[in-house]
C-alpha cells in the first residue's frame with residue numbers, strides 16, 4: 325500500500341513552533357510545560373482547546389485556581405463590569421468599592437467564630453507571599469522565631485515558605501528555624517500502624533517535642549499545616565488529629581496557621597477545609613481560587629495578633645481590582661450554589677469508583693482524597709526482587725506488611741496516556757507517583773464519568789506498555 329504523506333496543517337505547525345520556541349527561550353525550571361506539551365488557546369468550563377485543535381478535559385484547573393472552571397460566565401461578567409466602569413485596575417492597598425465587596429463576601433464565607441474577630445491583610449498575589457506574611461505575623465506577635473511544620477508540606481517557593489515545606493534543592497531560609505513534625509497518613513504511615521493509632525502517635529510526638537526542655541525545639545511562633553496535603557500526595561489530615569493540633573497549640577499559646585491555599589473555596593467538600601474538624605485556626609492563608617482565576621492572596625487572622633506597625637508588610641501588587649471582582653463573584657457563586665456540598669458528594673462517588681478499579685489494577689496502591697481533591701497513588705506490586713520488597717515481604721510474614729514501592733515511572737506514563745486521551749492530570753506526592761485530580765466544582769456527573777473512563781483507559785495502556793517493556797528486557 326502506498327504511503328501518502330500528509331502535510332501538517334497550519335494549526336499543527338503553529339502549535340509546534342510555539343512549543344519549540346518555549347523550549348529554547350524559557351528556563352530549565354519549567355515544569356508543567358514539560359509533562360503537558362499543549363498550547364491552550366481557548367477554554368470554557370472543564371475544557372481547554374489547544375492550538376492544534378485538540379480538546380482536553382482539564383483536571384489540573386490552573387493548579388487548583390479554577391473553582392468554577394475556565395471562563396465561567398459570572399467571573400467574566402464581574403471582570404467586564406470593572407473594566408466598563410472605568411475603575412482603576414490597580415491601587416495598592418487603597419479602599420475601593422471592588423475591594424470592599426470582595427472583603428464582605430470573603431468574611432461571609434468564613435466560620436462565624438473566626439470572622440467575627442478577624443482582620444484581613446492583602447498580600448502580594450501568590451500563595452507563597454501570603455504564607456510568608458503569616459509566618460512574619462506570628463513571629464512579630466509572639467516574639468518567637470521557631471516554626472512548627474510537617475513532613476511532606478508544600479507552602480510555596482519563597483525562602484521562608486520553602487523552609488516550612490519539604491526540603492528542596494535550594495534549601496530555604498537558614499534563619500527560619502523549623503521543627504518538622506509527622507503528618508499522619510494511613511498508607512505510608514510514618515509509624516507503620518495507620519489509622520487512629522497513627523494519629524495518636526503523631527500527636528504524642530508533637531506534644532513530647534514541645535514539652536521536653538531538651539528536645540532542641542526553639543520556642544514556637546506558630547504551627548503551619550495544610551488541612552489536606554496537596555503537593556505532598558493528596559493526604560487528608562484526619563479531623564481528630566486536626567483537633568489535637570488545635571488543642572496542643574492553644575494550650576501552649578502557639579498560633580495555628582491553616583494553609584488553605586489549595587483546599588479553600590469548596591474544594592474539599594466544605595467551604596474551608598478547617599470546617600470538617602470544626603477547629604478555629606488563628607491565621608488562615610488563602611490564594612488560588614479566591615481570585616477566581618486571577619492572582620490574589622490574603623491572610624485572615626485573629627484581630628489580637630494584629631500588632632504590626634503601619635507598613636510592616638508591604639508589596640506593590642496588593643490591589644488587583646480584576647482579581648478581587650473575579651474572586652468575589654467566585655466566592656458568591658460557590659456559596660449560593662452550595663458547590664462545596666456538590667464537591668463532597670461527587671468526590672465521594674469518584675473515589676468509590678476509583679477504589680473499584682483497584683481490584684483490576686494492582687498498581688493502584690491507594691485512592692484517597694476529600695471532595696474534589698483526589699489522589700491515586702501508583703505502586704509497583706511486582707518489585708518483589710528488589711531489596712526493599714524483600715524487607716516488605718519479611719514484614720508481611722510477621723504481619724506488618726508495608727505498601728509496595730511507589731512507581732513514578734508508571735505515574736508519568738499514566739499522565740502521558742491521559743494527555744493522549746484528552747485528559748489533563750497532574751502528578752504529586754513524595755515520589756511523584758500520585759495522580760492528582762483537581763476538577764472544577766462545576767463538574768457534571770457525565771463529565772466525571774468521562775474523566776474516570778479516560779483515566780482508567782490510560783492506566784490500562786500505561787500498565788500494558790510497562791509490562792511489555794519488562795518482558796522485552798527479561799533475560800531468557
Ligand code: PMP
Nearest residue numbers: 450451452478479480554585586
Ligand atoms: N500553599 C499550598 C498548600 C500550596 O499548594 C501552594 C502551591 N502549590 C502554595 C502554598 C504556594 O502558592 P503559590 O504557588 O501561589 O505561591
